[in-house]
Amino acid sequence: MHMTAGSHGPRLIPGPSVTISDVAEAAGVSRQTVSNVLNAPDRVRAETRERVNRAVSDLGYHPNRAARSLRASSPRMVGCRILPVHAETVASIQDRFLHALAEAGQACDHHVLLFTAPDADEETERCTALWRAGAVSAVVLYDVTPHDPRPRQLEAAGVPFAAFGRTATGAAGYSWADVDNTAGTASAVDHLVAAGHRRIGFLGWPEGSSVGDSRAHGWLAAMDRHGLLAQSHRLDVRGDDTMSSGTRLMVELLDRPGPPTAVVAATDALGVGALHAVRHHGLRPGEDVAVVGFDDTPAAAAVGLSSVRQPIEEVGRLIMAELLRLVGRNADEDVDEAAESLHRLLVPELVVRASSAPPRSAPGG
Known part of the structure; x- marks a missing residue:
């Protein structure tokens, strides 16, 4: 690309390799804005469209047809x-x-x-x-x-x-999106502490899972932050992610001296199982023993289980x-x-x- 003089000032002569970056620089916009003008002009203000189109014309830019063909055949x-x-x-x-x-x-x-x-x-x-x-x-x-x-x-x-x-x-x-599982169980502990609970148990998975370990860490960190870990250190129990496992683990906690008044479950499956155990012991969920699950599944809503909802x-x-x-x-x-x-x-x-x-x-x- 080079310039030559003319009656109306310098004129840009297109070279063999004008790119979208050249257009963006000439128009004073981003490459994405140029792409929007070419592919979705309704997204761009009229003034900006005019400036970009003028740069396209002046530079003699032609979109990569081979690339567009490849995209079309995707x-x-x-x-x-x-x-x-x-x-x-x-x-x-x-x-x-x-x-x-x-x-x-x-x-x-x-x-x-x-x-x-x-x-x-x-x-x-x-x-x-x-x-x-x-x-x-x-x-x-x-x-x-x-x-x-x-x-x-x-x-x-x-x-x-x-x-x-x-x-x-x-x-x-690499590209990823994730949910802050640690913050989720920590918020459940904060909620239970605010409601007056002090002995708060945790029903989790065996160690080795990224999600399970993060949720366990959230319970542990929040309990420590509230100064409640010493009286609850034996209330952390683990098992498979099933309702029957949640029932078994909750029965184990309720049968101990000084049982918890509340538990945070790593999943709704464990939480629903815990509710069964609470009722089996003749206790009332929410009144005698509080239970909070994780994932906010339709089952949680159906049985009235508080739960942490992932976005x-x-x-x-x-x-x-x-x-x-x-x-x-x-x-x-x-x-x-x-x-x-x-x-x-x-x-x-x-x-x-x-x-x-x-x-x-x-x-x-």
């Missing part, structure tokens, strides 16, 4: 492994997530392709095969564990992906938007490649119901 599908549902679970978190992901994709003409896999290694193999075969544009990782091998494997294979959750190390290198819908929207950005970066030069990867930690919200009313006895009683 499968417009994102892949996600669907997990099996345990017979005793009441959780519907992946269902909510997939629904949110599908809704966000539908708004931009993308859809979700579900598949099954017996383990993590098989999942990454299928993700890679689907992507290389052109069946999907990108994939989603769900239920990421602290030392999950999947992000590293997909990065090595060059597969575009975003994750719900993050690993203990290396998370800065799953927002996670789905964020991840779909990030997948589209990653796919666009690979297929269309109009996408701003300098944009930072998605790294978002969202705070959950406690939904209070009848199961966590103030205790009948005096605090510490």
Whole structure:
């Protein structure tokens, strides 16, 4: 590109490699604004559109037709492994997530392709095969564990992906959105303390799960912050994430000397099981013993269980938007490649119901 003099001042002569960055610089706007003018002009103010269009004309910019052709032939599908549902679970978190992901994709003409896999290694193999075969544009990782091998494997294979959750190390290198599980159980403890409880138990999973460990840490940190850990240190019990496990663990706590007046459960399945145990002991949930779950499933609402609600819908929207950005970066030069990867930690919200009313006895009683 070079300039030549003319009767109306300098005129830009297009060179062989005018880029969207050249247009953005000439118009004094971002690359994304130029992309919006070219692809979605209704999003841009008239004055800005005129300035960008003038720069496009002056520079002789022509969008990359090959890239646009590639984008047009994209499968417009994102892949996600669907997990099996345990017979005793009441959780519907992946269902909510997939629904949110599908809704966000539908708004931009993308859809979700579900598949099954017996383990993590098989999942990454299928993700890679689907992507290389052109069946999907990108994939989603769900239920990421602290030392999950999947992000590293997909990065090595060059597969575009975003994750719900993050690993203990290396998370800065890929896109993810996650929920602050530690803050969730801490808010449950704060709520119970404010209601007058002092002996607050915890029903959790065995150690080794990113989500389970984070929720246990939230209970522990909040109890310590309130100065209640010493009188509750024996009230932390763990088991499988099932209703029967929640019942068994709660019975164990209620049969101990100095039983808890309240418990925080790591999931609604454990929480619903705890409610069964409370009633079996002739006690009234919320009045004699308070119970708070986690995930705010439909079952929690049905039985009046207070529960911590994850912003799953927002996670789905964020991840779909990030997948589209990653796919666009690979297929269309109009996408701003300098944009930072998605790294978002969202705070959950406690939904209070009848199961966590103030205790009948005096605090510490």
